[in-house]
Amino acid sequence: MAETPPDTRARILQVAMDEFAARGYHATSVREIAERVGVTKTAVLYHFPGKADIVGALAEPMLADLDAAMAAAGLPDPAGARWAAIEGLLDVWLAHRYLLRMNLYDLALAATGTVFRRFRDGMMRANTLVAGPDPDFDGRVRAAQAIAMLSDPVVLFADAPVEALRAAVLRGVHRLLGDAGPRSRTATGPDTEPAEPTEPAAPAARVRPGRGRRGRPGVMSPSMADTARRMYAAGSTATEIAAALGVSRATVYRHLTDTDH
Known part of the structure; x- marks a missing residue:
């Protein structure tokens, strides 16, 4: 056929x-x-x-997830918005870590102006959320540093177990900001490590509809679902797809069932 x-x-x-x-x-x-x-x-x-259109198609799922994560992070509480943006952005990088690693070779994502502008605008939105309201210059710089800390480890350790990598990255950002995050503050002070450092849950202030109790997304955006279907068609297992997208296997199965799983 x-x-x-x-x-x-x-x-x-x-x-x-x-x-x-x-x-x-x-x-x-x-x-x-x-x-x-x-x-x-x-x-x-x-x-x-053209070749730039191929890059645009490769980048589209990541850009859509970035837009969705930053839109969802705009919470009324500044502290909640900060950590929603940090964890949301990290989850996007983890889901698309091989695309980021590809970009490290020769900045292919800058080959098309549309992709670059969408990427830039998403990162500027992330900086605004992480810096918080009325930040001084040092605050804006720290926000940029925190955001930069999210991508490099994901690129360098793209083949590491996703949950362990996610937890290690978040611990580093917590230390930079002098804040263990809304979910893990205790009476012993802001530097206290989470009780389960291998898989930090999302702070209560930022749990969004469709997210499970351990902070893993219970639903996928349309672009993530498309990525899952493409990976499945290419021979990836549900476990591999779940690890790549940062969701549970049950979530993957639910979306694949819609298309003849």
Whole structure:
């Protein structure tokens, strides 16, 4: 049976991701992507008019999740908004850690102006939420430092267990801000470590509808669901998909069931 265009599109994206990560965006041609997929260059250009459009398609799920996380973090309480933004942004980076690692090679995400602007605007929104209301210059700098601390460990340790990596990153940010986060303040002071450092739960002030009791999302955004389906079609297991997206296996199964799991 002939392959359907959606399958070809997904294969193009997967091959492009692998090639960009291994060789860099600028060193990879559309023809080389086509050869690895097993289609003509014209077939690739049918789905993506140019190489920058491939990057845009690869980045779209991450950008959509970033927009959603920052929109959900806008809580009335400044402390709650700060940690909602920090943990929400970290969850986005963990879900898309291999795309971030690809970008480390030659900043491929800056290849298209639209992707760069959306990424920049999302990060500026995160800085505003983390800095809090009426911050001084030092406060804005600390917010930028806290945000920067979220991505580098995710890129460097992309293959580490997600929960352990998430917990370690959050502990570092807590120390930088001199604040263990709304959920873990105790009578012993703000530097007290969480009781279960391997998997910190979300603070009560930032738990949002659809999130489970241990802070893992109980629902996925449409872009995350699309990513899950693409990964499943490419041969990933539900466990691998859950780890990549930072959700439970039950959540993955629920979304995959909607499309002939």
